[in-house]
Amino acid sequence: MDDLRTKFEPINAEIRPAIVKNEESSISLQIKELEKATNNSNPPSATFTTPISRQAEIDQLCVTDSIKDADYYLGLVHRNFDNLLKNDGDFILRKSFNDDKVVVVLDVLHMGRPYNFLVNKDNDGYYFGTHHEDTVKALIEWHMKSKAPVSEESGCKLLTPINRPYDMLQHNSFKFIKKLNGGSFGEICLYEFKDNGGIGTVAVKSYYVKNSIKMHTGFMREVKRMKEFNHKNIVEFYGFAVHKDPLYLVMEFCHHGSLLDYLRKKDGHLPQKTYLRFCIEAAEALNYLHQQNLLHGHICAKHFLVNAELKLCDFNLTDTAENIKIEELFEKGAEKWLPCETIKDKIFTKKSEIWSFGVLLFEIYSDGKEPYPGYSGLQFQTNVLKNNCQQLQMPEKAPIAVKLLAEKCWLETSLERPDISTILKILKDIEIHTPRSDTSIKSKESDEEEDESEESVDSYDEGSTDRQRSGSSFTGGHHHGHASATYCNNIFDNVIKDLYSIIREIPHENASDDHGPIRRPTTSDRDQNGEPKRKEKSPRNSFYFININYKSNNKKISKKRDTISHVR
Structure with missing residues (x-):
């Protein structure tokens, strides 16, 4: 990504105490707000789940350790990324919110319709329906090789893994240089970015999302807007990283600050x-x-x-x-x-x-x-x-x-x-x-x-x-x-x-x-x-x-x- 060799700078904003009136306390309302913010134009998707065990809840944030480098793993994003699926059998893996918990979701296109499956875990390992494997990666590879449907009810088969978008970056591509300023939702830091042999200096705005749907909504809204902008007086967007907390919003580094x-x-x-x-x-x-x-x-x-x-x-x-x-x-x-x-x-x-x-x-x-x-x-x-x-x-x-x-x-x-x-x-x-x-x-x-x-x-x-x-x-x-x-x-x-x-x-x-x-x-x-x-x-x-x-x-x-x- 040669454009990343251009130098840039961060956002200068200060953290303010909340003065929110009538703040919505219901997680379900926040989820509706999140889904509305995605502005999803795809047909409604079907979700198939089995009860998530207590062990799965404990391991919910590390369940993707074995597949974090897989090209089909997108990280913590909303279901709007279903639009990456074009043909039956296309699939991606991502994190999402389920009530107040972060879970792992498999999205599959079947008969022109996206289906969502929660990855579950019990003492026998990870599973969608009945078949268990020790890792999520092994589970997905088994379904691809055997052509067995993810669930008998849906009939969905895993045929083609879809790679993450070009602007979805990996956390390990960044090397910290120094802190620049504090942002409204996180800090702004200067990083060295390495990708495909290219090296550039970029500004990174960090979002500490944890389990906050509101923070994640704000992050995805800013990513969505910046991807659409193209103007010489708008800070340039380079990409984002969502594989782990904090989430990264990557943009040009402006040398003279705010x-x-x-x-x-x-x-x-x-x-x-x-x-x-x-x-x-x-x-x-x-x-x-x-x-x-x-x-x-x-x-x-x-x-x-x-x-x-x-x-x-x-x-x-x-x-x-x-x-x-x-x-x-x-x-x-x-x-x-x-x-x-x-x-x-x-x-x-x-x-x-x-x-x-x-x-x-x-x-x-x-x-x-x-x-x-x-x-x-x-x-x-x-x-x-x-x-x-x-x-x-x-x-x-x-x-x-x-x-x-x-x-x-x-x-x-x-x-x-x-x-x-x-x-x-x-x-x-x-x-x-x-x-x-x-x-x-x-x-x-x-x-x-x-x-x-x-x-x-x-x-x-x-x-x-x-x-x-x-x-x-x-x-x-x-x-x-x-x-x-x-x-x-x-x-x-x-x-x-x-x-x-x-x-x-x-x-x-x-x-x-x-x-x-x-x-x-x-x-x-x-x-x-x-x-x-x-x-x-x-x-x-x-x-x-x-x-x-x-x-x-x-x-x-x-x-x-x-x-x-x-x-x-």
């Missing part, structure tokens, strides 16, 4: 262009999910990774709006990123996630500061329920246009918030107007820090030829020319002026008639230096900065992005 850690490490020593690129690439990732009618569930800085491009990760909660579980959002500590309608009414839609994106903008321009510091998630919920929560204020260094964009993300009425495709267009238009000579906001680094920054930039830009061609770079290095933050804000004011020409005839739905129609600024709106006059306080909805049906047909806004040469 966006949250990266912002805090740089502590403001980043150019405006970099902040804006973070915003754009985060919007690209979210737009990709929303186009597939999926919600991420917890858009925040710690769930983006920094590599040649920004990468969205942690898809344990990702689902459609109808299937998102609000209680799980609270479990994961997402309260401060959630809008009022989610906390009060348990509603979470695409427009709810736009609110979360606005909080992400705050995190980016505040260099990783926590929103609403001093409040726990539960305290924040209480304040929202009491209508005692103030809106976030964007940091002073954020450009005017980005501040206005964040305000639109935080509109109380969800339908008035822009969709992510509109936000992405606006951010790209803002980027076009950003000066090429933009520099970092802070420049207090010592010579040693500058050397370290240059070294970091070199490794950061390695392999990002396409990015440099397109004029976008995450470099934190120094550029020729020193544009002040004030100058940058004035440049962004020009974006607003150009957008006026496009949307001046479109009033905001809630704008008061007293504010009048949207108009293009005139000479009376400028000071003696030709710059736009800054009003001390503008009515919040006096103009509609973001239009949901926004379409850029202004030549200046639509022009191709200039190439920015990186100066080392």
